[in-house]
Amino acid sequence: MIGRERMTVVSQRMIAERTYELTLSGQLVAQMNEPGQFVHIKVAEAADPLLRRPLSLCQIDHKQGQCIIIYRQEGKGTALLTQKQPGDRVDVLGPLGHGFPLDAAPAGGRALLVGGGIGVPPLYELAKQLANRGVNVVSVLGFATKAAVFYEAEFAAFGETYIATDDGSYGMAGRVTDVIEQQGLSFDVLYACGPKPMLKALAERFRGRPVYLSLEERMGCGVGACFACVCHVPGSETAYKKVCSDGPVFRAGEVVL
Amino acid sequence: MNRLAVELPGLSLKNPIMPASGCFGFGREYAQFYDLSVLGAIMIKATTKEPRFGNSTPRVAETPSGMLNAIGLQNPGLDKVLAEELPWLEQFDVPIIANIAGSTMEEYVEVAETISKAPNVHALELNISCPNVKKGGIAFGTVPEVAAELTRLVKEVSVVPVYVKLSPNVTDIVAMAKAIEQAGADGLTMINTLVGMRIDVKTGRPILANGTGGLSGPAVKPIAIRMIYEVSQAVSIPIIGMGGVQTAEDVLEFFYAGASAVAVGTANFIDPFVCPTIINELPVLLDELGIRHISECTGRSWKTGAHAVHCRS
Ligand SMILES: Cc1cc2nc3c(=O)[nH]c(=O)nc-3n(C[C@H](O)[C@H](O)[C@H](O)COP(=O)(O)OP(=O)(O)OC[C@H]3O[C@@H](n4cnc5c(N)ncnc54)[C@H](O)[C@@H]3O)c2cc1C
Ligand SMILES: Cc1cc2nc3c(=O)[nH]c(=O)nc-3n(C[C@H](O)[C@H](O)[C@H](O)COP(=O)(O)O)c2cc1C
């Protein structure tokens, strides 16, 4: 069930360059289950900035009634979000969309999680839930530079974790696809979230394999009503999927990247 | 007495609040949040003869207190709307206003004739004002003679009243409104979005893939109010007003300007419950202002001899 709630800020801290970890509490957490789902956040009560911001669920904690979002300060909206203090309220609509299919990973099998930059957060809840099901989790996380790296130890708690940086300032130098090649990483299922070129490279490299990708698109409503976030379906001029309500996670090949 | 009930051509509305076309899909998404029967009416997404994909993404860009959209009339096409969307909406006790669009006059006429016969379609809204398509849409909304001709043709075939949706992207909206009234329109809806553009300062290129898009949201409200104020004094057919409505106070402002009902668009994206919230707040506001019936408010800003508003608080 999608709900709307003024959730309470429990804490907020900077965990990497321009990157913040925001913990929220509220009733809505009870509705959150799927890793890869997102929430739509109104960062200010005022009419400006007007639109909600889509941000992925990074951790869901039903016991504590809390969820965590990790976001990078980009523009006006995320800058305002950094100012939220413990006790402040944040207007949250969610959980939205369809997340990563856990059933695609066989118990005892191997899941390769590939994250790029601010695409890393939703993979954390995924890693947690997969590990709970007895799936072997291998994570490959790419960042621009050392200062941008976050959650290395957190991912390592669930399995082998490789960090790559574009400038080679930390971990391995190069892209996540290079790391997969160099380390000869195999998998039963691959889950990825990150910039489109990275998703495209993975889809092409592993064509025909079970690969699930989380897409980003500019949104209006976030619930499937406004047609802002559509993408093409291969082989059709008019067929479409909505990133907000049919996605954001799609099987590679399901939509045109 | 239902102080919110409004009678318009083809439409017996239990209240004057309805979601605006394109901001509510075909209702399915918002039915997750509340019973759509509470709404006065629903204006469904523009329907064209064939399915349309619309423009490339990005299709939306934020602006100060507003947003630009360039969806490009994406819709599943007339057949699917008739076979799936409208029948699904029949479970709700709510009249549907079918927003229709086309690339040619023939397409408009064909869609109008067919969709007007659907049992729950109580009125048509002729979208001659979409700024986001190359052919059709706004082309029909900027030349009074063309708009009048299209209105006449659609009136001939439609079995329900026809409302024409005006574009604010014209120099003389009153001339447009009069031409459409003379052509036989039963009502007007206004305003559609204003053509605008945003440029990404990092890339130096327009944010929207389409370049331009239609501006909506609170930013456009004063323009909508001014245009309704002018048009309502020049025509005698009713106006369904829209543009930046977010609250019950906004609704009243539209009535005072000259509207007889009000549609809510962009605000649904910010608060999916905005329509029922406004509907619940309106009676409270009417009480505060000592207004017996919402219809008394239409045109109060310009009507001579209208009662002064008593503020009881
Ligand atoms: C499903 C989904 C999940 C996401 N999860 C995360 C996450 O977990 N962490 C994170 O840091 N970022 C995430 N993003 C990206 C995040 O939504 C944008 O960075 C954010 O909206 C930027 O807002 P702003 O006000 O700072 O920027 P502005 O440039 O001021 O935003 C202006 C408008 O553009 C939109 N916009 C700008 N960049 C993006 C973008 N990349 N994707 C979608 N809309 C954008 C904004 O939402 C807003 O409507 C996600 C995006 C999507 C679609
Ligand atoms: C995303 C979006 C899609 C729209 N699609 C349509 C449409 O299909 N047909 C139409 O007549 N108007 C369409 N409109 C215009 C709205 O119905 C309304 O006239 C306008 O947005 C002003 O109202 P608002 O400020 O409350 O949104 C659309 C507006 C938005 C924001």
Ligand code: FES
């Ligand atoms: S954001 Fe409105 S349909 Fe996806």
